[in-house]
Amino acid sequence: MELYEAIANRRSVRRYRPEAVPEEVLARVLEAGRRAPSGHNRQPWRFVVVREESRRRALAEAAASHNGFIAEAPVVLAFLGLLAYENAPAPAARTRGSWTWDMYIRYNVSIAGAYVTLAAAAEGLGTCWINNYDEERVRALLKIPEEYALVCLMPLGYAAEEPKAKPRLPLAELCFDEEVTAGGDG
Template sequence: MNVFDAITKRRSIRAYKPDPIPEDKLNRILEAARLAPSAKNRQPWKFIVVKDPAIRRALVPACKGQRFVGEAPVVIAGVAETTDYVLTCGIPAHIVDIAIAMTQMTLQAMEEGLGTCWIGAFYQDEVKKVLGIPPDKQVVELLTLGYPAESPAPRPRKSFDEVFAFDRYS
């Protein structure tokens, strides 16, 4: 699958088959994160790959009751090891870096025939407790991963003219 196909066909998947993910597929998806670019190549991340069903179930209330978080065979937490590096432009680097790595995983998952959903609706302290993450780290996002049990229609997007300006802001 070429990258543009992966981008256009990707949907947030919120229903998963229970089938496990083959190790080779999972490893390529994790490599897509490990090889991601990051500011100053600091790679300020740790990804926790959660397969244990009891831990996945414990994540459900920490994710505001989103049941599919417990149903997906794998949930990946993107954790910032450091949060103090701010880009010259004023944007905290760890958020950008981890978002890029997670995005690369979503696209490689498409190539592997797997679905994903970003999870931003979670309680920081509860997820840290479930996953044993030290207080000074920050969970930036979670990602569910598994074989899709639904094929959602595309969600609407703003029009080309709304999202692009050329040469000057307009």
């Protein structure tokens, strides 16, 4: 599938068929995440691939009730951000302007997550970005040490629904010309 088509066709999928995702397809999707850009090419993303049914169910239970569908997907990915590096700034230097080191790592990881959603769409797979869960329970289930931020969970599988496209703001409303104008006429 062509890139623009994948961007246009991607949906958040909340119903999944039980068919497994072939390992070579999963590898291609993760490869897309691996190729994402990152500050200083630090590549702080780490992916946890959860296939075991009992663990997926436990993750679903740790998620907010409206996110229970994640157990239906044959794969659930957890996106982690490595916070501790040999060359990472000292804790006191971990803010710059309005952002913190934790935020910075998280948005690097989010780029990899976005790449994964698009590669999955190109492979005919559905995904859904999941941010609403009991973090401590998820961390315990996946044995995530403190030096990793938990950025999101993401079910991955073949869709059992055809979600309609959600509306987006028109470009004219969200794009400023040269400078930001009061009222945001774009």
